[in-house]
Amino acid sequence: MSDTTFATTAQRLLETRGLSVRYGGVSANTDIDLAVGAGEIVGLIGPNGAGKTTFVDAVTGFTKSSGSVSLAGSQLEKSSPHRRRRAGMARTWQAGELFTDLTVAQNLAVAVQSVGLRAMFSDIVNGSKPPADAIDRALTLVGLTDVADRRPGELTLGQQKLVGVARALVGDTRLVLLDEPAAGLDTHESKEFGTELRRIANTGIGVLLIDHDMSLVLDVCDRLYVLDFGKVIAQGPPAQILDDPAVVAAYLGSPEVEAAAPQNDWEEQA
Known part of the structure; x- marks a missing residue:
């Protein structure tokens, strides 16, 4: 059609x-x-x-x-x-569980973690540096900047759903x-x-x-x-x-x- x-x-x-x-x-x-x-x-x-x-x-x-x-x-x-x-292009999943032992900001940082051998070597040598600006922009988009340091269990279900959306938005989505x-x-x-x-x-x-x-x-x-x-x-x-x-x-x-x-x-x- x-x-x-x-x-x-x-x-x-x-x-x-x-x-x-x-x-x-x-x-x-x-x-x-x-x-x-x-x-x-x-x-x-x-x-x-x-x-x-x-x-x-x-x-x-x-x-x-x-x-x-x-x-x-x-x-x-x-x-x-x-x-x-x-x-x-980014997506969410039906079973989009968050990492309960990480903060909201850390959940987003995981989503933009570089992959591959070169990235792994760079992390070992230089240490991983989460893109704070990109994370802040994504949380701003969904109105959750004030809960960046909280863990998912401290949020309402609606906020948890928005964290899942923010995780998809982080970066140049x-x-x-x-x-x-x-x-x-x-x-x-x-x-x-x-x-x-x-x-x-x-x-x-x-x-x-x-x-x-x-x-x-x-x-x-x-x-x-x-x-x-x-x-x-x-x-x-x-x-x-x-x-x-x-x-x-x-x-x-x-x-x-x-x-x-x-x-x-x-x-x-x-």
Whole structure:
């Protein structure tokens, strides 16, 4: 499905064309065209098993795929995950546990630790020097500079989730892909989390958001893509997506079921 609803005035950061993932004879993603612009929050939603996390794995290089992946015009489909990270593409993981024995700042320092034999030798000879400025910028983006010296166990769940986002933002991140970042948050925490996401996007960083919290998704996303069985079945502004019969059928089984369902079934079924 071509990306006809992308705002032409936005600078394209992420762009995938014909991205497909196969596991043996099973197609997990099929010909996905998707774009995220600078300063945009784009939602990727769909039923469980629709292929959302597989898509993020493919974009970030953790799963073999066909098709193209570009960041700000640079082709990355043949690049390793760490090269994509170096180019400015970062992600979170569904199981994004923090190091409980480290401070918030130290958790971020680990995320930007250099890898490889040369970096290891340099650390031994010169000692590791965490990039304090980069860490401070990331914590400022998510509003957590005042908890830099605390350990995760001293924070609220909402703050812990934001530390996970900050860990992805530390460094020269231009695009962040968030996989279920609001899982476990209550309504108030989710709303605050959405406020911080919007503040991040307002700095020009592109955000691709996967989450089952439909209140969050509908509140903060500029555009949505809907996956079902690995294919994009709808795309557009949130209000348009809510009225799409294909989306209703994917989430609730059929338009007739949706007509008889209570309003909050969107959130429950997501």
